[in-house]
Amino acid sequence: MEKRTFIKLSSLTMAGTVLSPLIDLAQDDKLKNWAGNYLYSTTRLQAPQSIAEVQSFVKGHEKFKVLGTRHCFNNIADSRDYLLSSGKLNKILSLDKNAQTVTVEAGIRYGELATYLFSNGYALHNLASLPHISVAGACATATHGSGVKNGNLSSAVVAMEIVTATGDVIYLSKEKDGEAFPGAVVNLGGIGVVTKLTLSVQPSFDVRQDVYENLSLLQLEHHFDEIMSAGYSVSLFTDWRNKNFSEVWIKSRMDQALNPALKPEFFGATAAVKNLHPIAELSAENCTEQMGVPGPWHERLPHFKMGFTPSSGKELQSEYFVPREKSYEAILAVERLHEKISPHILITEIRCIDADNFWMSPCYKQPSTTIHFTWQQDWPAVSKLLPVIEEALAPFQAKPHWGKLFTVSHKRFQSLYEKLGDFQRLLKQYDPKGKFRNQYLDKNIFGVNGL
Numbered sequence: 001m002e003k004r005t006f007i008k009l010s011s012l013t014m015a016g017t018v019l020s021p022l023i024d025l026a027q028d029d030k031l032k033n034w035a036g037n038y039l040y041s042t043t044r045l046q047a048p049q050s051i052a053e054v055q056s057f058v059k060g061h062e063k064f065k066v067l068g069t070r071h072c073f074n075n076i077a078d079s080r081d082y083l084l085s086s087g088k089l090n091k092i093l094s095l096d097k098n099a100q101t102v103t104v105e106a107g108i109r110y111g112e113l114a115t116y117l118f119s120n121g122y123a124l125h126n127l128a129s130l131p132h133i134s135v136a137g138a139c140a141t142a143t144h145g146s147g148v149k150n151g152n153l154s155s156a157v158v159a160m161e162i163v164t165a166t167g168d169v170i171y172l173s174k175e176k177d178g179e180a181f182p183g184a185v186v187n188l189g190g191i192g193v194v195t196k197l198t199l200s201v202q203p204s205f206d207v208r209q210d211v212y213e214n215l216s217l218l219q220l221e222h223h224f225d226e227i228m229s230a231g232y233s234v235s236l237f238t239d240w241r242n243k244n245f246s247e248v249w250i251k252s253r254m255d256q257a258l259n260p261a262l263k264p265e266f267f268g269a270t271a272a273v274k275n276l277h278p279i280a281e282l283s284a285e286n287c288t289e290q291m292g293v294p295g296p297w298h299e300r301l302p303h304f305k306m307g308f309t310p311s312s313g314k315e316l317q318s319e320y321f322v323p324r325e326k327s328y329e330a331i332l333a334v335e336r337l338h339e340k341i342s343p344h345i346l347i348t349e350i351r352c353i354d355a356d357n358f359w360m361s362p363c364y365k366q367p368s369t370t371i372h373f374t375w376q377q378d379w380p381a382v383s384k385l386l387p388v389i390e391e392a393l394a395p396f397q398a399k400p401h402w403g404k405l406f407t408v409s410h411k412r413f414q415s416l417y418e419k420l421g422d423f424q425r426l427l428k429q430y431d432p433k434g435k436f437r438n439q440y441l442d443k444n445i446f447g448v449n450g451l
C-alpha cells in the first residue's frame with residue numbers, strides 16, 4: 001500500500017446513522033499539526049458531515065478530541081484514541097441582517113467566511129494574522145488579532161450549538177445563558193463538539209495598511225498607548241536586536257477619521273517604500289497589500305493572504321499576554337534577554353487586545369498586550385528559553401497563549417485564572433466522564449497526577 005491515507009471500507013453504523021468512513025492513516029503517515037512540530041498520537045480520524053453523524057460518533061466513542069485546522073503548536077487537540085475533524089462541517093447557514101449575525105458550521109475557516117460576508121456587504125470586527133484557521137478552533141483558544149478596542153475573535157460569538165458527551169445537542173447564547181456562556185466560549189476543546197457558532201457582524205468596511213520601518217524601542221516608554229492606538233489594528237515587529245522595531249504595521253479603517261498613517265514619519269520611524277513581510281528577509285508575496293492602498297477588511301486585517309503559506313512555515317510559536325498598563329516594562333524585561341533570544345528568533349510581534357468576560361480568555365476583564373515569538377524550529381533550544389522568558393514576565397502575571405508553546409504549570413494557572421475552578425466544574429458538568437479530556441487538559445486545567 002502506498003504511504004498514503006487509506007480508508008477502511010466498513011462504514012460504521014450507529015444509532016441508525018451511516019457514518020462517513022473512518023479514515024485510518026498509515027502508521028508512517030501520522031497526522032501532524034500545521035507547523036509539523038507535533039505528531040498527533042492516533043491515526044484514527046473521522047470527518048463527519050452532519051450533526052447526526054457527530055452525535056453518532058460521540059455516542060459510540062469513550063474518548064476523542066475534535067480537530068480544527070491543526071494550527072496549534074502544542075498537544076491541545078491531541079488524542080490517544082480518536083480524532084474528529086471539523087473539516088467537513090464548513091457551511092454558512094444563515095445571515096441575519098436584522099440581528100447583524102451570521103451562523104456557521106464550526107469547521108469553516110475565517111478566509112471562507114470573510115469572503116462570503118464581504119460579498120454580502122458585511123464584516124467581522126477583526127481577524128488573526130492568518131485567515132486559514134477554523135472559527136471553532138480559533139474561538140476555543142481565544143485567538144486574537146490586534147487593536148486596543150478590539151476584543152479577541154471569540155468576542156464576536158453570540159451563540160453556540162454543542163454536542164455534549166451524551167450526544168445531546170445544546171444551545172448556549174450570550175443573551176440567555178449568562179452563567180455558562182462566558183465559560184463555554186473559550187473552551188480549550190473541553191466542553192463538547194461545537195457544531196455551530198453565531199457571530200456578530202457589522203457593515204463591511206475598507207482598510208488601508210501602512211508600514212513604517214525602524215521604530216526605536218525608547219519611543220514606547222512615553223508613547224506606547226499613542227502608537228498602539230494610531231490605527232484600528234497596530235502591530236510592532238522586532239528580532240530584539242538593537243532596541244529597534246524593524247516594522248510597524250498600521251491598519252486604519254477608511255470610515256474612521258483618525259489616520260496618522262498618512263504621514264511620512266511615525267515617532268521617528270519612516271514609511272516603507274514597498275510591501276514588506278514581517279520577517280524582512282522573506283518575500284512579501286504572501287502578505288496582504290500595504291503602501292496605504294485601501295481594500296476590503298478581510299484583505300487587510302490578516303497579515304497573510306488566504307491562498308499562500310502564512311508566516312514562515314517551519315517555525316514554532318509562543319505568546320504571552322500582559323496587562324496593558326505594564327506593556328513597556330514587560331517588553332523591557334524581555335529585551336534584557338535579547339542575547340539569549342536573538343539567535344533563535346525569527347520575529348516577535350507586539351499587539352493589543354481589549355478585555356472580554358470569557359473565563360479562560362487571557363484577556364478576562366483585562367485590556368492586554370501580547371508579546372509573541374515566532375521561533376526557529378529548534379525545540380531543544382526553545383524549550384530552554386521559555387522558562388527564562390516566563391520567569392522574566394512572571395511579575396506581570398503573564399499568561400501564555402493556549403494554542404502555542406509554553407511551560408507554565410497548573411499551579412501557576414490557578415493563580416492567573418480566577419475562574420479556573422468554575423471552568424473545571426463546567427467541564428465536569430458537561431463531560432462528567434472526561435470524554436473530551438486529554439493530556440493537555442489534565443495537566444494544565446486539572447493538574448492531574450501532579451502533571
Ligand SMILES: Cc1cc2nc3c(=O)[nH]c(=O)nc-3n(C[C@H](O)[C@H](O)[C@H](O)COP(=O)(O)OP(=O)(O)OC[C@H]3O[C@@H](n4cnc5c(N)ncnc54)[C@H](O)[C@@H]3O)c2cc1C
Pocket residue numbers: 034035065066067068069070071072073076077086106107128129130133134135136137138139140141142143144145188189190192193194195310311401403404
Ligand atoms: C501561522 C500561524 C499564525 C497564527 N496567528 C495567530 C494570531 O494571529 N493570533 C492568535 O491568537 N493565534 C494565532 N495562531 C494560533 C492559532 O490561531 C490558534 O492556535 C487556533 O486555536 C488554531 O485553530 P485551529 O482551527 O487550527 O484549531 P486546532 O489546533 O485544530 O484545535 C485547537 C483547539 O480547539 C478545539 N476545537 C477545534 N474545533 C473544535 C470544535 N468544533 N469543537 C470543539 N473543540 C474544537 C480542539 O480540540 C483544540 O482543543 C497562529 C498559528 C499559526 C500556525
